[in-house]
Amino acid sequence: xxxxxxxxxxxxxxxxxxxxxxxxxxxxxxxxxxxxxxxxxxxxxxxxxxxxxxxxxxxxxxxxxxxxxxxxxxxxxxxxxxxxxxxxxxxxxxxxxxxxxxxxxxxxxxxxxxxxxxxxxxxxxxxxxxxxxxxxxxxxxxxxxxxxxxxxx
Amino acid sequence: xxxxxxxxxxxxxxxxxxxxxxxxxxxxxxxxxxxxxxxxxxxxxxxxxxxxxxxxxxxxxxxxxxxxxxxxxxxxxxxxxxxxxxxxxxxxxxxxxxxxxxxxxxxxxxxxxxxxxxxxxxxxxxxxxxxxxxxxxxxxxxxxx
Numbered sequence: 482x483x484x485x486x487x488x489x490x491x492x493x494x495x496x497x498x499x500x501x502x503x504x505x506x507x508x509x510x511x512x513x514x515x516x517x518x519x520x521x522x523x524x525x526x527x528x529x530x531x532x533x534x535x536x537x538x539x540x541x542x543x544x545x546x547x548x549x550x551x552x553x554x555x556x557x558x559x560x561x562x563x564x565x566x567x568x569x570x571x572x573x574x575x576x577x578x579x580x581x582x583x584x585x586x587x588x589x590x591x592x593x594x595x596x597x598x599x600x601x602x603x604x605x606x607x608x609x610x611x612x613x614x615x616x617x618x619x620x621x622x623x624x625x626x627x628x629x630x631x632x633x634x
Numbered sequence: 635x636x637x638x639x640x641x642x643x644x645x646x647x648x649x650x651x652x653x654x655x656x657x658x659x660x661x662x663x664x665x666x667x668x669x670x671x672x673x674x675x676x677x678x679x680x681x682x683x684x685x686x687x688x689x690x691x692x693x694x695x696x697x698x699x700x701x702x703x704x705x706x707x708x709x710x711x712x713x714x715x716x717x718x719x720x721x722x723x724x725x726x727x728x729x730x731x732x733x734x735x736x737x738x739x740x741x742x743x744x745x746x747x748x749x750x751x752x753x754x755x756x757x758x759x760x761x762x763x764x765x766x767x768x769x770x771x772x773x774x775x776x777x778x779x
Binding site for chain 1: 729730731732734744746747749750753754760763764765766
């Protein structure tokens with residue numbers, strides 16, 4: 482089942498996109514129900530799918546079992562689908578039942594590469610999220626991690 | 635006397651006009667009533683929620699339950715004791731995936747959603763380094779109320 486434009490527009494990742502750009506993305510995104518305890522991504526596996534949370538609560542864990550939790554609509558799982566070397570850097574587990582939008586990584590990458598304006602808008606947002614999550618992946622810690630942000634958003 | 639003459643003689647035209655008017659007015663009223671049914675249904679649907687909205691402030695006046703009582707369901711309160719034991723055994727700060735793994739191994743029921751509830755209640759809070767700690771302040775508040 483593909484997604485409607487209004488749902489996409491309400492997501493932070495796509496908030497800057499115009500109607501035409503959202504129309505390009507809509508058929509690529511699919512709705513999926515997630516059950517409590519379900520694993521969406523596994524660390525080290527090829528990053529095939531990109532997820533956007535619509536509802537539910539999720540835990541993302543990285544090296545040395547560092548982790549944070551995601552509780553808000555629009556939070557993203559599977560950033561590695563557009564980041565070299567295209568392997569998941571963390572494991573994502575559903576803490577509760579929920580709904581996610583998913584997109585195949587190849588299609589997402591193709592879309593970003595084929596439309597530079599759209600790609601630029603999306604990649605800016607993704608880069609910001611990657612930089613927030615970087616300490617969890619590298620262990621190099623600055624002050625104020627996302628584990629606080631995720632709960633307060 | 636037959637036909638039109640008889641009708642006119644017995645005020646048939648007037649009676650038929652009145653009859654038509656009565657039927658027409660009735661139909662107009664009926665159609666108006668039907669057109670307003672959706673509002674009645676809406677009111678009926680909202681009745682319960684509006685009643686709860688009105689009721690809530692009154693209940694607050696009667697009794698002011700503590701925030702922790704409202705926030706933590708009873709089954710989570712029970713589970714929190716078990717999780718606290720696990721956390722004490724692991725030491726703090728602890729990794730959340732390890733707590734999840736341990737709770738699954740110990741056979742605790744629905745560990746994922748329970749951990750989520752504990753996070754929502756802020757009984758488990760993140761430290762600044764990707765690990766988590768048990769929030770004794772919230773626990774103390776809860777036990778003192």
